[in-house]
Amino acid sequence: MVEQQLIKAAQSGDRDALITLLREIETHVYRTAYYILGNEQDAKDAAQEALIRIYKKINSYEEKAQFKTWVQRIVTNICIDKFRRTKATVSIEEHNMVFTSSGSVEDELMSSYVAKDIQDAIELLPEHHRAVVVLRYLQDFSYNEIADSLDLPLNTVKSYLFRARQQLQTLLQDYQKGGVRG
Numbered sequence: 001m002v003e004q005q006l007i008k009a010a011q012s013g014d015r016d017a018l019i020t021l022l023r024e025i026e027t028h029v030y031r032t033a034y035y036i037l038g039n040e041q042d043a044k045d046a047a048q049e050a051l052i053r054i055y056k057k058i059n060s061y062e063e064k065a066q067f068k069t070w071v072q073r074i075v076t077n078i079c080i081d082k083f084r085r086t087k088a089t090v091s092i093e094e095h096n097m098v099f100t101s102s103g104s105v106e107d108e109l110m111s112s113y114v115a116k117d118i119q120d121a122i123e124l125l126p127e128h129h130r131a132v133v134v135l136r137y138l139q140d141f142s143y144n145e146i147a148d149s150l151d152l153p154l155n156t157v158k159s160y161l162f163r164a165r166q167q168l169q170t171l172l173q174d175y176q177k178g179g180v181r182g
Contacts, residue, residue, distance in 0.1 A: 129164035
């Protein structure tokens with residue numbers, strides 16, 4: 001596997017391999033940070049901090065866990081620490097999103113409203129619920145990968161996801177009733 005070769009080369013001191021590895025993961029790191037923290041600037045700061053930490057600690061990575069799990073643990077922990085330090089509610093900044101639709105302006109506008117409302121609802125979740133939702137539904141991690149990334153028991157991950165889905169269902173109940181953004 002190419003990733004494993006890059007990791008071994010990076011651990012042996014190959015700077016180019018390490019830079020290549022960091023470039024391959026930077027989008028995933030940023031995406032996780034953005035969805036946990038809720039705004040672009042904090043996400044950029046957290047992603048940069050995570051990439052620096054990965055750069056410095058690449059030699060501590062052991063093949064017990066998948067590399068992406070190890071990386072997500074680092075970025076998630078940084079985000080949770082940052083979230084706890086600020087203790088403030090952050091609002092999402094307007095951002096561009098890519099949607100696939102039938103092409104009508106009305107469909108695209110509704111899609112952007114729905115996406116914004118879902119993001120807003122995710123931001124209202126407690127930090128531990130938000131982290132598992134981001135890893136499960138936005139990063140497509142398995143329950144076991146989430147448990148490894150967050151250093152949580154598997155049943156705790158399942159419980160957090162169950163509670164998070166219940167909270168999201170309540171927060172988004174207007175959509176279930178066929179309502180639209182007001």
